[in-house]
Amino acid sequence: MAVLVVFLGVSLLAVQMVAVCGQNIRWCTVSTKEMEKCKAMSVAFNAAAIRPLLSCVAETSVVGCASLLKNKEADAFSARPTDIYDLGKLDTLRIAAGESDREGEGVSYYAVAVVKKTSTVTVNSLKGRRSCHTGKGRTAGWNMPLGYLIDSGAMSVMGCDVSKGLSEFFNASCVPGANELGDPASLCSLCVGDGTGNHRCESSDKERYYAYKGAFRCLVENAGEVAFIKHTTVQENTDGQGDAWANGLRSEDYELLCRDGTRASVKDFRRCHLERVPSRGIVVGNHVDPTQVYNMLMDGLRKSGFGMFQSSSFGGTDLLFSDSSATFIKANDQHIDWMGQRYYQALAAMDCSSADIPEFLRWCVLSSEEQRKCVAMAEAFNSASLTPKLQCVFGDSVDQCMQKIKDNEADAITLDGGYIYTAGKSYGLVPAAAESYTGDTDGSVYYAVAVLKKNNNNIRSLSDLRGKTSCHTGLGRTAGWNVPVGMLIKRGLITPHSCQIEEGAAGFFKSSCVPGASQSALCEQCVGDQKGDNKCKKGMDLFDGYSGAFRCLAQGAGEVAFVKHATVFENTDGNNTDSWAVHLQSREFQLLCSQDTRAEVTQYRHCHLARVPSHAVMMRPTLNRHAIYGLLDKAQVSYGSDSNPGFRMFDSSSYGGADLLFKDSTQRIIGVGERRTYQEWLGHEYLDSLVTMECPSSAAGQSFTTLVMVALLSSLVSLLAV
Template identity: 25%
Template sequence: MWKYQQLFILLSGVLILFVCSSSARKFRICIVDGRGIFKTSGKFCPLLEAKESQIECVLGIDRLDCLRKISKEIADFSVFTPEDLLAALNLHAEVLITNELKYNEDNFEYELVAVVNKFSNISNIYDVGKKRLCLPGYGVEPEISKVLANYFEATVVPPSCDPNLSLLENRLKASDEYFEALCKAGPWVSDSKQDRLLKQKFPNMCSLCDDPYNCNQHDKYWGRRGSLYCLTDGRGEISWARLDDVHSHFGVVPGDTPKGVEIENYMLLCRDGTLMPINSTNPCVWVSKPWSVVASRRTSASRIQEFVASLSQNTGTRSPWQTALFNLIETLNYDIKNVDPIMSVDTYLSKAPGFLSAHSFSGCHPPRTLRICTTSNIENAKCNWLREAAAVSGVEPDIDCIKANNKTHCFKAVKENFADVVFVHPDLQFTATRDYDLKTLLYETSRNNDLYMTGAVVHASSDIKDLNDLQGKRACFPSYNGIAYNTILHELRTHNLLDNSICPYEESLGHYFGSTCIPGLNTNSKNLNQLCDRNLYDGEKGAFRCLAENKADVAFIDLKTIQNYTDGMSQEKWAENLKSKDFRVLCFNDNNKCSLSTMSYSQAMVRHNITRMFEHESLNTLTLIDRYFGRNNRTITPALVLYGPYDGQHNILFSDNTERLNTNLYYKHNMQVLPINYTEIIRNIPKVCEPNTSNYLSNNFYLLVIVC
């Protein structure tokens, strides 16, 4: 018995110790920095390091990263939008809602209603067909989310599912045919040429606009209040608008009420088929958007709710660290209100009328998807989070993520229609183009206007001055059939420096150079790969290292590689003493050309034979995710960072250095001063190397005559 008592006392002591240590641990808030004045972590997080502080900062790359950190117990709580919560729901990231961030006493951040002209013979939702509809339009985010801006049409218009039209065209066609006339201004797609073609194809969608031809964001009837002006100016009979704007427009609350607008001439159209006065105390709302929230781990939700709520209540007695935390949580003069009781995500979102159903409309069958091919678990994980973030943002078609073992498997999957898009480094572009018949859809263009610039790099003291001086010299390449390899092959062929009687091309190169390292090339040739050493000289870094360690006389690499591994820019031991001044780029005679080819660091490639419709749909999907999650997104803090680290790793799926996805490689460059596009080089290299003995003999004869 005594032994059991001793054991109980011992276990109790362990439990007490655990509880004390647990309660002593600081709560961890996950912080996502915004831009400009919203970049707050550097200012406020250090104040949380005070000894008396009960909170510490954990930095997240984006809001969805904070969700993952809470799920992995790296953080305890953070601030999220309702769209973030939808993504969490779909990806089973379990959190609880503890507090709402509100800037007024309304139940929801905003609500959308249908307003009709009393004299338009509309008495229920079945009467709206063949009437004139005014809409906020495209590009009104974040004031109205894209999904909620389209909710009225999605609810009342019978869908169109023509397989020969894109999903967007089907939506436009359905509305175009259902209503007599509309104004839906703004950018329908990101590409201006395609936008113009669509507006020419469906002119009825812009016929009520003030400027039907341009039908853009500068139109009088575009935007939150635009749809209401369209109604009260007599253009339309129905307006889809935010309830707070309706109340301001019609004078229910003080606001900018247009002259001559009489509230009694307009009614709210309800989903149940009834009409209601605009100034009703309980107006009929079609769909509501919940407030942003504080969400936390289940195990600490009640304590975090109590603690966060106290920040709003004790405004005059906050300590410096409490004030810092308050500033980290609320960025737009929100009040912090308790959610009572604490709720699960699905319970919280289901309290907002129409919100969940707005994000779960069934599409056409079979469903349309854009299938992105990934090659690792972490790439696939990022792709899945992107899929959910895109879906809740209204991007169509849906993204799907297909995992393959490597890039060549992805190429095959795209070619054989098991996947649609693969992101390709220029070293693999030749293989993707020649062996799998893929083509470039979009380029990842760099925020610093950086492009892969292929050059020939030698030691500064080298006597090599020109392309002709390279014969018999030792050479290192990043990879076989990569951009540097094919660029030099093209350059030597263009200048007739290769022996055309020798095939295949690698044997011809091996005959020209003294010895080489061409990683990825399987050969029994004595010269080829003689310089390679246990994979030390693979890739860009390896080719430059091969030169730096004097194994080669020349390295054919991206010119940016020099600055990446010299002058203290690299921590690798082999590069720690390298100076950029000790290396020189060969500049050739024609126009003093120092780089021989150019290409983006990555590009989206698709099947060569996709239909024009699917090409436009794919372009629209990828440019939309660029707009919502790229560097130019309009949110205070990003939901998902497309071009940046993911779970602590770099260059996952997209290059960290990407500025935007673009159809034009040279959109910020002077084409006159740039070398040839690498795509042109690929086209100019014959698919099959065929020995040309006659040319070789005639060239030798010509040289012989000169000698004589």
């Protein structure tokens, strides 16, 4: 009966949507010229017997059209992607179709970064360079490159001051229009005006370096080292094309900067670009069937003979649709999917004003020592005029702090991987920034790896570990137990019953050394201390910890050692002078990859069991993560060094503790880039190990997604049985 009720409800909704669209599609227009074109299109569609019928509704703005759709007083309208982004913040939009060129890509153009082929610039080395932009506020030269740099974490912005952030990122720039009160002088320092000293940095053609060809000319004439333009600009001004200044220029002398750090030919813009800028989209109301609107538009193109992408006869340009479009492509309904995540995130990164930033950032502390350091940090930040100001909120436990953040009683806290998992899963928190212990932007504490002797040819895959001897850092430890055992359970190689993980592992390996284990088979390869006592005791057995597990492998007690990536290097090539390690060479060992291949120990970034993430600053998803990172990034310029005479962000010795607010080993705070959720920050390997080790008895060999699907199918079977 329950299934029947659901089916009838869905059927009635479908009938209602068909009925609305079957009678009439009311198209919303935003000007008298658009209304004139819409009426002509309606007549042409009707004459061609296109259904549903098309009628026209008058409004003065896309905001007004969106209001009519919400009230079911109109059914559809066309809008630019930036308008759709703004409207999408207020309500969930449905997209029936996107405009497209003849190639059917749904792209208006690609925003690219162009450099001279002779330069050494990459997207990862833009900081400190000289830059050329089409103009302040323009899409290809301002919003897209800055949005990309902010979203990727390469450029930080404090207090939503994008202009200041750009001036601190690039050494000098030409950004026509960045000559308003408060704009840093460096944004106009490369501009030249009309050549006579006049109109310098104006947002007009009187500035030589204005717009697409102007920004490219800025690069050509060596004013800047990179130009942010659209993908057609180089071809339009080289190889015999363009104005006199472009004579003799060859397109092959320029290259594009790719997001992955590589470079490519200017012809390879579809693969190598900063952002894909979508064409206009067709927005429809929730009461409308998007497919019927799409079909109506395509029928109009094929059958009516009406010039849907021509506006000149109605006295305007881009009326209803873009004049440069040629067809429509079906959309994926939701506006963010239609835009593409990268374009949407670039706009979101630029969507910030000082009004969006709270006066105070409330940091949750867990002890009196952290409270003292937090107060000192707040005073230091305030003395440097950093925004937002810092406040300290006390929590009795990590869980209470996470609850306070969820309840808007606090804003941020730094957490390790296990707590990041809980913060995201149970409290809905997301990462805003993270610690780096090496100074790079990887955001990893280390990589959990499986090490073999190179001359061991019996192990080529994880399944080959069955019946072999193994060395582990200790029971419950991340690299030596949780990650490898979690992965083996997920693969279905270990099948523990009733959550008896030790018993399952003991049945998989022939014998092991797992200090702290209770199963005898997991202690069989351990040797105890120097006297032979304390066998398999945590912290006492010679095979305990990273170096101990590697020693277990090196001395032949085990055939595989589960350690971190640095362990091999720390104990070979003369880096460990203990008698058991002094003769070892790193080239004598290899890594067993999760992809069931092997690799050299230097290739741990690509061959590992899991990337163990660094600590991250977690926040509510409603906060602006770029503002939090902007504050911390600017703060570490003054307070990030352990030799600073005043406050030190990454030193806790003055406050009677260690790792207060941040780990003392932190070298710098980094942006989280595209790893915006707790799952993305943790990484699927590490996340899977956490999920699997929670209670794998009923989930051996199954992914979390598989379990969810099984649960859903079970519910469906129950409904059908009613």
